[in-house]
Amino acid sequence: MLEINDETALEEAAQGNADAFGVLYERYVGRIYNYIYYRTGNPYDAEDLTSRVFYRASSHIQQYRNMGVPFSAWLYRIAHNLVANWHRDNSRHQEVPLEDDYQLQHRSEHPEMKLERNEELEMLLNTIRKLPADRQQLIILKFVDHLSNAEVGQIMGRSEGAVKSLYHRTLLTLREDLEKTDSTG
Amino acid sequence: MRETDHRNEDLIEPISGMENRLQMRLTPVRPDPEFVDRLRKRLTSPPDTMLEPPTGFFNIFLVLGIVSGSVLALTLVLRLIILILDELGVFHPKDHQEPLAF
Structure with missing residues (x-):
């Protein structure tokens, strides 16, 4: 079952085949979780929002078929919207820095998530999270999920050239912001 | 070397530096396997559990x-x-x- 391609799995999932949806889920849950984890900064919200992404996908799978974008892009768009809502709902609360988050919420079930606590990582993530949402999305899709500009374009609804341009501007901005942080810190 | 080439190098240099920095620091994480299994069971079980919270x-x-x-x-x-x-x-x-x- 795991060998079937997305298109076949989607057709079967749309006809109510839960196992086919399970195949798609297994294929993309890690990538979606990663994206949400880096956007929210903690594993609990990442799990909650990842669940919502797949619930929404399973309940709207028949509507997806006419949208003309890859299934993965559709999932990322759902994730992006849910993360945006999450940020809006949590805008009054101060975000927990990733480093503190590990100290407070360490769980033995997450061995791979025990990133080394490191000042540069914290500073980098804090600076990234101050960027506009679309630029944060771009950085995570490029560096965490290792997607091409064309794939990022499908997810963000932009042309490949527009993604490339945004990518350059984002890295330059990020560099400037980090230099400011370095000089003040 | 023309002036535009210098400008391009000026742009590429900081970008490649940032790229290296991001590639080194932003490493993929893996979700808790128990969470993944639990969610898969809920998603692939009977339709009454397929409703979005x-x-x-x-x-x-x-x-x-x-x-x-x-x-x-x-x-x-x-x-x-x-x-x-x-x-x-x-x-x-x-x-x-x-x-x-x-």
């Missing part, structure tokens, strides 16, 4: 619906009471007649 937006609609329904029900009950009282002549007594004027 209520969101904040859904809750607002739910509260608005309950409030609107309550107001409507209260209005109907009040109108019914007024109608009954009116039929019983509470507001316009039927046996009350104006005295004849001579």
Whole structure:
């Protein structure tokens, strides 16, 4: 079952085949979780929002078929919207820095998530999270999920050239912001 | 080397530096396997568990619906009471007649 391609799995999932949806889920849950984890900064919200992404996908799978974008892009768009809502709902609360988050919420079930606590990582993530949402999305899709500009374009609804341009501007901005942080810190 | 080439190098250099920095620091994480299994079971089990959990937006609609329904029900009950009282002549007594004027 795991060998079937997305298109076949989607057709079967749309006809109510839960196992086919399970195949798609297994294929993309890690990538979606990663994206949400880096956007929210903690594993609990990442799990909650990842669940919502797949619930929404399973309940709207028949509507997806006419949208003309890859299934993965559709999932990322759902994730992006849910993360945006999450940020809006949590805008009054101060975000927990990733480093503190590990100290407070360490769980033995997450061995791979025990990133080394490191000042540069914290500073980098804090600076990234101050960027506009679309630029944060771009950085995570490029560096965490290792997607091409064309794939990022499908997810963000932009042309490949527009993604490339945004990518350059984002890295330059990020560099400037980090230099400011370095000089003040 | 032309001036534009220098400009391009000036742009590429900081970008490649940032790229290296990001590639080194932003490493993929793996979700808790128990969470992945639990969610897969819920997603692939019978349809009654496939409903999306209520969101904040859904809750607002739910509260608005309950409030609107309550107001409507209260209005109907009040109108019914007024109608009954009116039929019983509470507001316009039927046996009350104006005295004849001579």
